[in-house]
Structures are given as structure tokens and as C-alpha cells.
Amino acid sequence: MKGTGKVVPWLLVTAAVGVTAIFSYAFMKAHKEKTSAGIVPPTSVDSDIRLTDMDYTEIQEGKPMWRIKAHEAKYYEGEQKTLLSQVDLTLFMENEREVRLVSDHGLLHTGRKDIELWGRVTARVPQGYEVQTDKVYYEHEAQKIRSPSPVRLTGPQVDLQGNQWHYDLATSTVSVEGEVRAFVRGLSLVGTGK
Numbered sequence: 001m002k003g004t005g006k007v008v009p010w011l012l013v014t015a016a017v018g019v020t021a022i023f024s025y026a027f028m029k030a031h032k033e034k035t036s037a038g039i040v041p042p043t044s045v046d047s048d049i050r051l052t053d054m055d056y057t058e059i060q061e062g063k064p065m066w067r068i069k070a071h072e073a074k075y076y077e078g079e080q081k082t083l084l085s086q087v088d089l090t091l092f093m094e095n096e097r098e099v100r101l102v103s104d105h106g107l108l109h110t111g112r113k114d115i116e117l118w119g120r121v122t123a124r125v126p127q128g129y130e131v132q133t134d135k136v137y138y139e140h141e142a143q144k145i146r147s148p149s150p151v152r153l154t155g156p157q158v159d160l161q162g163n164q165w166h167y168d169l170a171t172s173t174v175s176v177e178g179e180v181r182a183f184v185r186g187l188s189l190v191g192t193g194k
Contacts, residue, residue, distance in 0.1 A: 120134070
């Protein structure tokens with residue numbers, strides 16, 4: 001029975017380490033999910049660089065790809081992210097066309113050049129449509145915009161509502177998906193009277 005007195009403390013220490021590891025994993029996973037969902041947790045460390053009235057144009061092979069303006073930009077070098085407020089983003093397309101997005105907040109992933117926008121997002125696309133939603137993601141390499149949030153798309157002859165929206169800059173195609181409701185102007189339905 002002398003040996004059991006030494007085993008019990010080791011079992012308690014091992015159990016404590018295991019519980020700490022589980023809680024640490026759960027905390028890290030929750031933190032990662034919040035950040036990837038576009039919810040930027042308040043940081044305890046101030047930004048490395050802070051700019052007001054930022055205006056930046058991304059140029060590739062001599063062509064402007066996008067231009068981003070923000071009332072305030074806070075750059076976090078270690079995370080390669082720039083937190084933005086009062087954002088105005090213009091995405092340049094072929095044939096001098098462009099998509100313009102405006103939002104309350106944004107996050108520029110400086111390494112991969114993807115951009116997240118949230119808070120009263122409005123997008124205007126070349127076909128004359130305007131999209132209103134709460135959250136938008138621009139994927140730079142894929143040249144696509146998507147919104148996983150409910151959207152309202154209005155245009156010259158149509159008003160659409162749905163659960164998500166996609167826009168492909170290369171093909172200029174728009175799609176609204178998920179419980180779509182449509183109102184088409186100028187369309188008259190003739191009933192049979194029965």
C-alpha cells in the first residue's frame with residue numbers, strides 16, 4: 001500500500017493537465033471560428049500601424065486590380081491583417097467595368113489579398129444591380145464575391161431576396177440562392193377567371 005500514495009498525486013496532476021489541454025483546445029477553436037466568420041475579436045495589443053483616410057490600389061502586371069479606401073486602417077503585422085472602418089472597395093474588371101462595395105467595417109488579409117466586409121454592405125455591379133447584405137467575402141485569387149448572409153438584389157426590372165449571393169468577376173454572373181423570392185416589374189399575370 002506504500003506505492004498507492006505516490007500514484008494518486010501523479011494521477012491528479014495528469015488529470016489536471018488533460019483538463020487544461022481540453023479547455024485550451026476548445027478556447028482556441030472558438031477563437032479561430034469567430035475570426036474566420038468575420039468577427040474580429042478585440043485585440044489586447046494595439047496595431048503596428050494606424051492610418052486615417054487610407055487609399056490603396058492593388059496593381060498586378062501594371063493593371064489595377066482593386067482600390068480600397070477606409071476612414072481608418074489598423075495593420076497587424078504578425079497576423080498579416082488590416083482592420084478597416086468605413087470601407088469603400090472598388091474591384092476593377094475587364095472593359096473598364098467595376099464592382100463597388102461599401103461597408104461599415106472590413107478586414108484585408110494582406111498576404112493573400114482577400115477582403116471581408118461587414119455591417120450594412122452595399123454592392124453595385126455593372127449590370128445595374130445593387131445588392132444589400134450584412135457580410136461579403138472577396139476572394140482575390142478566384143476573382144469571386146460571395147455573401148453567406150441574407151441578401152436583397154434590386155435591378156432595373158427585378159427585385160430578388162435570398163439567403164446568399166455570389167458574383168463571378170471573370171464572367172459577370174450573379175446568382176442568388178436559398179429561399180429566393182422574386183418580383184419582376186412590368187410583368188402582368190393574366191388569370192383565367194375561374
